[in-house]
Amino acid sequence: MANRGLWRAPHLPLFLLASVWAMLVPLIWLAPDLVCDPVAWHRQELISGVAGAAMGGYLLTALPHWISQSGRGDAVSDHGPLATQLLVLAWGLGRVLGAPCTPDAWALAGLCLYPVGLAAALVRPIIAARAWGRLPMALAPLLLVLIAVRLRLAADGLTAVLGIALLVALVGGRILPAFLRARAGGATTGRIRVPVAGRAADLTLALALAAHLAGLGPRLAGALMLLAALEQGLRLVGWPLAKGLRGGQSDLAVLVVAWLWLPAGLALTGMALRSDAGLPLPAALHALTMGLMGSMVLAVMARAWMRRVPGALRLGWLPGLAFALVQLAVLLRLALTDPALATLCWSSGWALASFAASAALCHPVPRPVLSARRQRGPTGAAENGPAAGIRSSR
Numbered sequence: 538m539a540n541r542g543l544w545r546a547p548h549l550p551l552f553l554l555a556s557v558w559a560m561l562v563p564l565i566w567l568a569p570d571l572v573c574d575p576v577a578w579h580r581q582e583l584i585s586g587v588a589g590a591a592m593g594g595y596l597l598t599a600l601p602h603w604i605s606q607s608g609r610g611d612a613v614s615d616h617g618p619l620a621t622q623l624l625v626l627a628w629g630l631g632r633v634l635g636a637p638c639t640p641d642a643w644a645l646a647g648l649c650l651y652p653v654g655l656a657a658a659l660v661r662p663i664i665a666a667r668a669w670g671r672l673p674m675a676l677a678p679l680l681l682v683l684i685a686v687r688l689r690l691a692a693d694g695l696t697a698v699l700g701i702a703l704l705v706a707l708v709g710g711r712i713l714p715a716f717l718r719a720r721a722g723g724a725t726t727g728r729i730r731v732p733v734a735g736r737a738a739d740l741t742l743a744l745a746l747a748a749h750l751a752g753l754g755p756r757l758a759g760a761l762m763l764l765a766a767l768e769q770g771l772r773l774v775g776w777p778l779a780k781g782l783r784g785g786q787s788d789l790a791v792l793v794v795a796w797l798w799l800p801a802g803l804a805l806t807g808m809a810l811r812s813d814a815g816l817p818l819p820a821a822l823h824a825l826t827m828g829l830m831g832s833m834v835l836a837v838m839a840r841a842w843m844r845r846v847p848g849a850l851r852l853g854w855l856p857g858l859a860f861a862l863v864q865l866a867v868l869l870r871l872a873l874t875d876p877a878l879a880t881l882c883w884s885s886g887w888a889l890a891s892f893a894a895s896a897a898l899c900h901p902v903p904r905p906v907l908s909a910r911r912q913r914g915p916t917g918a919a920e921n922g923p924a925a926g927i928r929s930s931r
Contacts, residue, residue, distance in 0.1 A: 542898070543898060544618035544621055544622060545618070545902060546598070546902045546906070547593070547594060547597035547598060547621045547624075548594035548595070548597065548598045548838075548841055548906060549894075549897060549898060549902070550621060550625050551590045551591070551593045551594035551597070551621075551624075551625070551628075552590070552591065552594045552838045552841060552894050552897075553891070553894040553895060553897075553898070554586075554590040554625070554628060555586075555587050555588075555590035555591040555594065555834060555838065556838070556887055556890040556891040556893075556894045557887075557891045557894075558582065558586045558587050558590065558632075559583070559587045559831065559834070559883075559887040559890070560884045560887035560888050560890075560891055561884070562579060562582045562583055562586065562587065563579065563583075563876075563880045563883050563884055564880065564884055565578065565579055566579075566876050566877065566880050567877070567880065572636065572637055572638075573637050573638045574637035574638075577637050577688070577692065578636070578637050580688065580694055580697065580826070581635060581648075581685070581688050581689070582632070582635075583826060583830070584681070584684055584688075584697050584701060584826075584830070585631060585635065585648055585651075585652075585681055585684065585685055585688075586628075586631070586632060587830075587831075587834065588681075588701060588830055588834060589628065589631075589651055589652060589655075589678070589681050590628055591834040591837070591838060592655070592677070592678060592681075592704075593624060593628075593651075593655045593678070594838065595837060595838075595907070596655070596659055596674065596675070596677070596678070597621070597655075597658065597659070598841075598906050598907060599674075599907075600659060600662065600663075602905075603663065603666075603668050603671040603674075604662055604663070604666045604668060620658055623654065624651065624654055624655060624658065627650040627651040627654045628651045630647050630650055630651075631647045631648045631649075631650055631651050632647075633647065634646065634647025634648070635647050635648045635685075635689075641689055641690065644689055645685060645686060645689055645690075648682075648685040648689070649681075649682045649685060649686075651681075652678040652679060652680075652681035652682050652685075653678075653679070653682065655678040656675060656676055656677075656678045656679050659674075659675035659676075659678070660672065660675045660676065663675050674708070677704060677707075677708075680700050680703075680704060683696070683700060684696065684697040684700050684701075694822060695749055695758075695806075695822070696746065696749060696750060698806070698822050698825045698826060699742070699745060699746040699749065699762075700746065701825065701826070701829070701830050702742060702799060702802065702803065702825050702829060703739070703742050703743055703746060705799060705829055705830065705833050706738065706739050706742055706769060706799060707739055709792075709795075709796055709799075709833060710735055710738075710739065710769075710772060713776070713789075713792050713793070713796055714772075714775070714776045714777075716781070716789055716792065716908075717776050717777050717778065717780075717781030717782070717789060718777055718781065720780075720781045720782075720786055720789060720848075720849070721777040721780035721781045722780070732775060734768065734771065734772060734775065735772050735775075737768060738765060738768035738769045738771075738772055741761055741764050741765040741768055742761075742762075742765040742769070742803070744761050745758050745761035745762045745765055748761055755810040755811070756810065756811050758807075758810055759806075759807040759808070759809070759810030759811035760807070760811065761807075762803045762804075762806055762807030762810065763803070763804060763807035763808065763811075765803050765807075766799075766800040766801075766802075766803035766804035766807060767800070767804075769799050769800045769803065770800035773793075773796075778793065786849065787851065787852035787857065788839075788840060788843055788849070788850035788851070788852050790852075791832075791835075791836040791839070791852065791856075791857075791860050792833075792836045792837070794832065794836075794860075794864070795829065795832035795833040795835075795836045796833070798824060798825070798828035798829035798832055798833075798867070799825075799829050801824055801828065802821070802822075802824035802825035802828055802829050803825070805821040805824045805871075806818070806821045806822055806824070806825060808821070809821040816871070820870065820871055823867065823870045823871065824867065824871060827863070827866060827867045827870055827879075827883065828867040831863050831866075831867070831883070832860070832863060832864065832867075835856075835859060835860055835863055835886075835887075835890055836860065837907070838890070838894070839852070839856035839859070839860070839890070839893070840906075840907045840908070841897060841903065841906050841907060842855075842856055842893040842894070842896070842897055843856065845903055845909060846909070847909070848909050849909050850908075850909050855889055855892065855893050856889075856890070856893055858886075858889055859886045859887065859889035859890045859893070860886070861886070862882050862883070862885050862886030862889070863882075863883060863886040863887070865882050865886075866879045866880075866882035866883035866886065867879075869882055870883075
């Protein structure tokens with residue numbers, strides 16, 4: 538029983554919470570009288586609740602790999618089940634205290650408890666290991682604090698959406714091309730370097746967020762988002778898509794599909810801000826929340842549930858159907874004014890994901906958690922993905 542149980546790896550409870558909460562939160566539209574402000578609660582919980590839990594599962598799973606690269610693997614020896622339990626408790630308190638009718642002071646305290654705790658859990662071992670290059674990623678959960686404050690005090694959904702889009706661009710824009718290069722047979726060791734074009738694309742997206750926060754007007758923010766959409770789309774030109782996806786690499790295909798929602802969502806939202814499209818802004822934002830955030834969260838989490846073969850992962854019918862239902866839900870939300878059908882489709886997909894996350898509790902933790910097992914290439918060197926060294930902390 539040593540390799541069974543909820544707390545033996547951080548991703549197990551956090552991925553389960555993200556899946557279950559993603560399934561439940563949109564159902565508020567079927568019974569909107571359950572909370573005093575269903576719109577505010579819906580967008581808050583999808584970002585702070587769902588994205589927050591998924592972010593914690595990913596970052597805590599990646600942490601041992603970061604430390605091992607620094608040569609100080611003992612620096613994470615104090616991160617065990619108790620730390621994960623405390624983070625899950627903080628996440629739960631955020632869901633209770635962050636209710637719309639709770640006083641703002643209590644709500645913000647609850648909503649900020651989990652991201653601050655997660656950042657602390659990441660920063661402490663990284664400083665101990667002197668892995669300074671990983672410090673920005675360790676501080677990334679603090680972006681959820683900014684989002685929580687803007688959502689709660691200013692009902693600013695655009696900041697929340699742009700913040701999540703920037704986070705996906707920074708993380709996904711690094712790990713996805715590295716996964717593709719690894720599967721294409723390229724070099725996979727060392728730090729992931731981002732080309733100048735990729736850095737420029739991320740900078741433009743950050744400027745769009747800054748322009749919005751500075752109150753420079755929706756047309757400027759929209760123009761920057763349109764430019765960012767073009768730049769983020771052009772990043773795919775430098776990725777080895779043909780070689781990386783050959784042979785039916787379904788685990789990478791869903792990541793690529795999820796990534797495509799970034800330029801698509803930025804373009805739709807930018808046009809809506811500039812009044813250049815007939816699509817209303819709330820609908821356009823769903824391309825970045827349901828489309829980008831939902832798809833990327835599911836595509837990354839599903840890697841922990843996939844069947845492993847040497848050098849590759851197999852998506853399987855359950856995560857594959859869950860991902861397809863999420864894509865259908867996004868398209869329905871963009872095409873229809875009534876969200877009921879999209880809600881049922883989305884929640885059905887996440888119900889399947891919740892089942893997969895629950896089933897993972899009954900199986901040994903795969904090692905590495907988020908990547909395929911190593912295999913030997915023609916030269917005898919180990920061929921790994923960028924997360925091949927990512928292992929459970931227990």
